[in-house]
Amino acid sequence: MIPKKIRTAVFPVAGRGARFLPATKASPKEMLPIVDKPLIQYAVEEAIAAGAEKLVFITSSSKQSIENHFDRNPELEHALSESGQNNLLSIVKKIVPPNIACIYIRQGAPLGLGHAILCSQSVVGNEPFFVHLADDLINSEIPCLEQMRKYFELYNASLLGVEYVHDEDIHRYGIVATEVDSSGASRVTKIVEKPALKDAPSNLAVVGRYIFTPEIFKKLSLIKFSVDNELQLTDAISSLINDEPVYVLPFDGTRYDCGSKLGYLKATVQYGLEHAEIGVKFSEYLKNITKPQNK
Numbered sequence: 001m002i003p004k005k006i007r008t009a010v011f012p013v014a015g016r017g018a019r020f021l022p023a024t025k026a027s028p029k030e031m032l033p034i035v036d037k038p039l040i041q042y043a044v045e046e047a048i049a050a051g052a053e054k055l056v057f058i059t060s061s062s063k064q065s066i067e068n069h070f071d072r073n074p075e076l077e078h079a080l081s082e083s084g085q086n087n088l089l090s091i092v093k094k095i096v097p098p099n100i101a102c103i104y105i106r107q108g109a110p111l112g113l114g115h116a117i118l119c120s121q122s123v124v125g126n127e128p129f130f131v132h133l134a135d136d137l138i139n140s141e142i143p144c145l146e147q148m149r150k151y152f153e154l155y156n157a158s159l160l161g162v163e164y165v166h167d168e169d170i171h172r173y174g175i176v177a178t179e180v181d182s183s184g185a186s187r188v189t190k191i192v193e194k195p196a197l198k199d200a201p202s203n204l205a206v207v208g209r210y211i212f213t214p215e216i217f218k219k220l221s222l223i224k225f226s227v228d229n230e231l232q233l234t235d236a237i238s239s240l241i242n243d244e245p246v247y248v249l250p251f252d253g254t255r256y257d258c259g260s261k262l263g264y265l266k267a268t269v270q271y272g273l274e275h276a277e278i279g280v281k282f283s284e285y286l287k288n289i290t291k292p293q294n295k
Contacts, residue, residue: 006149006211007054008123009047009130012116013040014060014107019259028063030134032264034271035278039258040066041095043134050145052130054101056123058116061106070095070102112230117212118220126214128152133208137267139274140253144209147251152211155185157245160237161209163255170200174234177201178248188246193234204248206234207255216240 017029024032030040044055057066073092080089096102105119117131130145138144144161152159165173177190190201219236226232240246256270257263272282 004127006051006128006130006152008056008120008127009044009050009052009054009132009145010056010058010117010120010124011040011043011047011132011134012058012107012113013063013066013134014058014110014116016062016110019261020264026062028066029259030063031065031069032258034137034258034264034267035275038069039134039137041069042137043132044070044096046138046143046145047130047132048097048100049143050130050149052145053099054103054123055096056103056105056120058105058107058119060110067102067104110230112226112228112232114220114223114231114233114236117233118217118231121217124214124217128158128211128213131208131210131212135257135259136208137256137258138207138209138251138253139256139267139270140251142252144251144253147253148209148211148249151247151249155183155245155247157247158213158216158237158240159211160188160206160246160248161251162204162206162248163250164203165205167197167203170195170197170203170205173205173207174237175200175202176204176206176248178204181245185245185247188237188241188248191234191238191241193232204250206248209251213244215244 013028013030015029017024020029020032031038034042047055059066077089077092080092103123105123107116107119132145148159148161160176162176171194174191174193175195176188178186179189181187192199192201216236219239220231223231223235223239237246256267258267273279275282
């Protein structure tokens with residue numbers, strides 16, 4: 001069967017961002033900047049590079065600034081034009097290309113990642129789709145979702161972005177066990193949400209990149225809420241692997257966990273060093289501040 005083109009990317013952005021308080025008290029964590037672009041813009045650019053034409057944001061009442069960021073701002077555009085700042089005007093106008101549709105769906109209560117994805121069903125329809133968690137910023141030559149899209153076209157099955165993690169970090173992730181099937185791909189045989197080290201089936205962790213077939217919606221609608229009153233995506237995937245293949249892709253690239261303060265700072269430094277405008281001067285600055293001080 002020829003796989004359908006992946007046209008839709010889903011961005012669950014309704015979380016509170018408690019680990020970054022007070023910075024996230026009035027501004028969404030997804031709007032935290034890495035140099036001069038917010039995290040959510042990096043996510044959108046990656047999805048568009050992989051072929052997404054429809055961007056679905058699962059939001060909450062406190063996330064209006066995300067919608068504003070991807071909307072036109074005629075007053076700002078006029079001011080930039082009048083002042084001759086044409087380079088900045090071009091940047092602002094190109095945040096979202098004109099052929100891309102942005103759709104916003106409210107998740108009425110914080111009921112988990114699985115529930116957020118289920119909220120997108122009416123818009124996604126009966127097609128495969130991307131899920132992108134903006135917290136996980138992946139620096140790679142080929143965008144991570146593009147790597148996954150190419151892999152999806154080979155196997156036409158749900159796909160999880162994964163990487164190996166240290167033992168001390170296992171309890172923070174969904175962890176999978178895999179086996180190589182007759183197609184030569186690594187197929188998920190088990191997935192466990194945030195296990196203790198002794199219960200983990202491997203060190204292979206699922207990070208914030210997914211491609212799902214529409215069958216995931218059926219699984220999400222059938223699973224029960226957890227003790228934390230959330231629909232766990234892991235539970236739906238665990239059910240899905242009984243009915244159809246779910247594969248993993250250890251992507252090429254460096255992931256920064258921008259949901260943590262340390263990961264966010266690491267990403268800021270790396271992207272600052274690579275920035276065309278300030279990279280050289282920033283590198284010189286870092287070299288100077290890391291030199292031992294003379295006493």
